[in-house]
Amino acid sequence: MIYLAIGFPPAAKSCAYRMRETANNFVALGWDVTVLTIAEESWEREYGLDHTLSDAVDPRVRIVELPLAREDLATDIREFTEERALNPTRWSKQERERHLEHFPELVFGGWRSALEQGLLDIHREFPADLLLASCAPYVNLAAAWKLWEEHQVPYAIDFRDGWSVDVIGGGEAFTRDSEAGRWEEKVLAEAVAVWCVNDPIADFYRERYPRLAERVHVVRNGFDSDSVPAAHGAPNAEDGLTFGYLGSVNFKPEFLATVLDGWRAARERDPLLARSRFEIRGHIGAGASREANAHMALIRQAESDGVVFGGPVAKAEVAATYGRWDALVLMLVGGRFVTSGKVYEFMASGLPVVSAHEVDHDASAVLTGHPLWTGACGLDAAGLADSFVEAARMAVEATAEQRAEARAHANRFDRGLLMAPAARQLADTVRPALLTGSTQG
Structure with missing residues (x-):
């Protein structure tokens, strides 16, 4: 062949x-x-x-x-x-x-x-x-x-x-x-x-x-089995949580701005999120615009809100990266014709998932039934703020059984x-x- x-x-x-x-x-x-x-x-x-x-x-x-x-x-x-x-x-x-x-x-x-x-x-x-x-x-x-x-x-x-x-x-x-x-x-x-x-x-x-x-x-x-982290326990809420996104930042700057607005609003409402951070990992831009574009400017402006950019992640380090996070933010463009490969990894991690995408999206169909999914609210900053708060609650309160159920939900997508x-x-x-x-x- x-x-x-x-x-x-x-x-x-x-x-x-x-x-x-x-x-x-x-x-x-x-x-x-x-x-x-x-x-x-x-x-x-x-x-x-x-x-x-x-x-x-x-x-x-x-x-x-x-x-x-x-x-x-x-x-x-x-x-x-x-x-x-x-x-x-x-x-x-x-x-x-x-x-x-x-x-x-x-x-x-x-x-x-x-x-x-x-x-x-x-x-x-x-x-x-x-x-x-x-x-x-x-x-x-x-x-x-x-x-x-x-x-x-x-x-x-x-x-x-x-x-x-x-x-x-x-x-x-x-x-x-x-x-x-x-x-x-x-x-x-x-x-x-x-x-x-x-x-x-x-x-x-x-x-x-x-x-x-x-x-x-x-x-x-x-998802690849070598991208799945070890089972998570409950995080120490006193130290705050770490939300993470892993993937290419290939959406419009306006999209990212809406997500960051939702994160900022959630931090203003919730004491736990106020001492938490949001880490973005992956590729931002190509060629001359690699890490030198409007997306990076937005991230730098949000540093005071606990937003950081950590660069790309090698395949061998994916599982460890998920292992350091307490909840995930699934940022996706498009609608019902788009699934994205990352949704499967996110589910397999067993972590709470915030959906930052349209409600009518194929990722919603894949995530339906996931016990630690906050649901799809659309690209609305107020709705995303609610999702961030809910995900933080899930991260602290989720039982071992719920985390195992979340992983089991993803198993058919190996x-x-x-x-x-x-x-x-x-x-x-x-x-x-x-x-x-x-x-x-």
Whole structure:
């Protein structure tokens, strides 16, 4: 199998967890797996590298890196062209237009030729029986199609969040008769399977392409057992509590401001919260804006309210990080089309969870029944203040049984339990063709 997985470890990307589990499962099923991704150095321009992510990659997985990188994230001005240095806005516009000439994706379209050739080269050296392409970027679809056109290699698409669905705003991101729409429909028509991370996205694709309905499968994200901290006991309320958020800060500054307003209001009302702190961990910004943006300005302004930023967390340190916290703040954009991988980790921690997201959100469906969840109140500072107060009460009063029940609620979302049947089903889908010697999907 060739696995087109841009974002594979050690890239410090949330998708790396899913990609690692996918590759490992196919190796466990007896497949020879070659991962095609981009050079490690390229990730330094974005969120960086986390080599602890690679520790659990099966050593039998072969990794091929292409020398591709996002030029728009380059920060060394000594390497800029004169045009870019003098007029960066015009350069950025021309750069987007250049990518769109190759494929309808703003910052990745220009990668098309290299990805296509990379797949063909790997197939020439290690003839593939299956290609699994993980999106984004969606230019991966063009590469999958190229291998199909030239060698009829069966392929599956792991859409994760989908392309033509607007997961943040809801509804359609582009029409079927647009260039992107024509690409998507053409490639999906020949796919042996299409994976999505939740039911709303899967239902969108089943309705959009009825002929594909039986090939669209929900393969949820989940939590890794090594990210779960040891069982918590009751904290010492006299010392105050520590609320935590772990994840990329990729939402609008206004969103973060609302959460911080709710935290501030809760501290004014509740003596326990007044002596507590709110720690934000993860990646904030990429390229030149990494930790130098409006989000960081808001966090610094809130330092007097006990808000601190601790930077990214290596995969090997995730469990220990949760272990130092008393309650969690789940900050998510979007609505019913968005789940987020972090919700599973948050649940598995056994800690109280404050929901800072829309009420009609897929994370709400996942959290329903969690005994230490404060519920979804929407993005309202007053409602969030109530949730912070309730979570603080839960953190102090929760029994060992309630904490165990919270962990048990998450157990069905163990990443290995979710990925294993999906990998097996995909392998079984292509096996009949392999046994008969057919190359048709």
